[in-house]
Amino acid sequence: MSDRNALVVGAGIGGLAAACALASVGWQVAVYEQAKVLREVGAGLSMAPNAVRAMEWLGLGPALRERAQGQGIGVRRRSGSWLVRLTDRDLTERYGNPMYAMHRASLHQLLLETAVGAGVRVHTGRRARSVRPDPAVTFEETVCADLVVAADGVHSRLRSALFPDHPGASYAGYVCWRGIGSVAAGSRLARPAVWTDSWGRGVRFGSALLVDSRVFWYASKAGPEGAYAGHTLADVMSIFDGWHEPVRALMASSKPGTMLRNDIYFLKHPLPSFVAGRVALLGDAAHAVTPDIGQGACLAIEDAVMLAVALSSWNDVDDALRDYDLTRRPRTQKLARISGGSARVQQASHPVSAGLRDAVVRLMPKRAYLSAGSEALSWRPPEPARW
Numbered sequence: 001m002s003d004r005n006a007l008v009v010g011a012g013i014g015g016l017a018a019a020c021a022l023a024s025v026g027w028q029v030a031v032y033e034q035a036k037v038l039r040e041v042g043a044g045l046s047m048a049p050n051a052v053r054a055m056e057w058l059g060l061g062p063a064l065r066e067r068a069q070g071q072g073i074g075v076r077r078r079s080g081s082w083l084v085r086l087t088d089r090d091l092t093e094r095y096g097n098p099m100y101a102m103h104r105a106s107l108h109q110l111l112l113e114t115a116v117g118a119g120v121r122v123h124t125g126r127r128a129r130s131v132r133p134d135p136a137v138t139f140e141e142t143v144c145a146d147l148v149v150a151a152d153g154v155h156s157r158l159r160s161a162l163f164p165d166h167p168g169a170s171y172a173g174y175v176c177w178r179g180i181g182s183v184a185a186g187s188r189l190a191r192p193a194v195w196t197d198s199w200g201r202g203v204r205f206g207s208a209l210l211v212d213s214r215v216f217w218y219a220s221k222a223g224p225e226g227a228y229a230g231h232t233l234a235d236v237m238s239i240f241d242g243w244h245e246p247v248r249a250l251m252a253s254s255k256p257g258t259m260l261r262n263d264i265y266f267l268k269h270p271l272p273s274f275v276a277g278r279v280a281l282l283g284d285a286a287h288a289v290t291p292d293i294g295q296g297a298c299l300a301i302e303d304a305v306m307l308a309v310a311l312s313s314w315n316d317v318d319d320a321l322r323d324y325d326l327t328r329r330p331r332t333q334k335l336a337r338i339s340g341g342s343a344r345v346q347q348a349s350h351p352v353s354a355g356l357r358d359a360v361v362r363l364m365p366k367r368a369y370l371s372a373g374s375e376a377l378s379w380r381p382p383e384p385a386r387w
């Protein structure tokens with residue numbers, strides 16, 4: 001066991017994945033999280049084939065498959081007619097895995113249990129106030145380490161401290177509501193399962209089958225920052241009057257009071273580096289993408305794996321961090337750019353641009369649509385799983 005120690009700020013998907021990855025290559029890891037209690041938060045998440053490979057590297061492939069539902073992907077019009085539909089088999093033949101959907105809480109719990117099982121100490125109720133690149137993090141007191149991982153999310157305080165000239169996250173132009181419905185309400189869901197997006201003008205609805213007879217749904221609408229803040233579930237449902245079923249039925253089947261609402265932000269302005277001294281930024285803190293490409297959590301897990309690969313490949317931590325920055329920045333910043341463009345297209349409000357968008361997708365050969373995801377989905381870690 002190495003005597004090198006890492007301090008991870010943030011116990012989200014990225015921070016916990018980093019804790020698992022660093023512990024697996026012999027680091028002593030402590031995670032500091034601002035929340036007093038690590039509760040079940042979030043709704044559904046996609047685990048795309050690239051994330052499945054990262055989870056396999058962590059030794060968590062079988063556990064992921066137990067907790068996630070494999071499926072195809074597709075896009076429908078508001079009438080329900082399909083613009084494109086790929087089966088889980090199409091995806092598996094091309095990328096080695098289908099699209100998996102799982103509850104965020106289930107992924108979070110899996111990473112937390114794995115980290116704690118590997119000896120990681122998790123401290124809750126500890127909000128980082130500032131960070132120094134030497135490195136040290138200030139809470140009520142200052143804690144030093146050999147390495148700090150800043151995984152404190154899209155509105156990262158640590159990023160602002162390290163890169164004071166960076167403008168921070170940008171609003172992507174729409175709001176997203178999410179919830180968990182039941183399979184019974186979604187009896188008109190596509191079979192076999194398909195992660196489905198349905199497109200209107202400036203409005204979208206999506207759903208994905210989870211394990212345990214649950215269905216993750218999300219609805220989005222273009223508008224200024226903070227728009228529709230008071231919308232109830234009934235208000236959101238009314239946006240989808242006249243849409244194909246099971247759109248409204250799924251929303252209606254959610255437990256009262258559980259709908260989530262987020263203004264969507266991403267890192268439009270790329271950071272000049274993911275490293276400052278001995279601090280590595282990771283996940284949304286480094287390169288938040290919009291949900292339009294379903295990759296935020298997937299890329300955070302990739303980051304975690306690649307940070308551990310770099311640290312186990314170089315004796316010197318500074319060399320390893322340089323390697324991490326050079327490996328991760330081009331890929332993730334390109335995907336952040338693509339996600340911003342994708343948000344504009346998918347949320348298109350103008351009838352001409354929305355009509356053009358639908359026509360392009362409808363006329364695109366299936367093979368071309370399948371290849372369009374290649375940039376994100378083809379990624380694999382450089383080394384095979386070590387567990």
Ligand SMILES: Cc1cc2nc3c(=O)[nH]c(=O)nc-3n(C[C@H](O)[C@H](O)[C@H](O)COP(=O)(O)OP(=O)(O)OC[C@H]3O[C@@H](n4cnc5c(N)ncnc54)[C@H](O)[C@@H]3O)c2cc1C
Nearest residue numbers: 010012013014034046127128152153283284295296297298
């Ligand atoms: C509507 C929506 C849908 C999405 N769908 C998908 C999807 O289908 N697939 C996908 O891959 N991704 C998806 N994402 C993105 C995904 O949720 C994020 O990219 C991912 O959770 C980022 O993980 P993270 O660990 O970097 O940040 P977070 O999960 O935000 O975790 C950051 C953690 O840091 C803690 N923290 C913050 N500040 C401090 C501080 N100062 N001190 C201590 N702790 C602190 C926070 O409390 C939090 O626990 C979606 C996002 C949204 C908003």
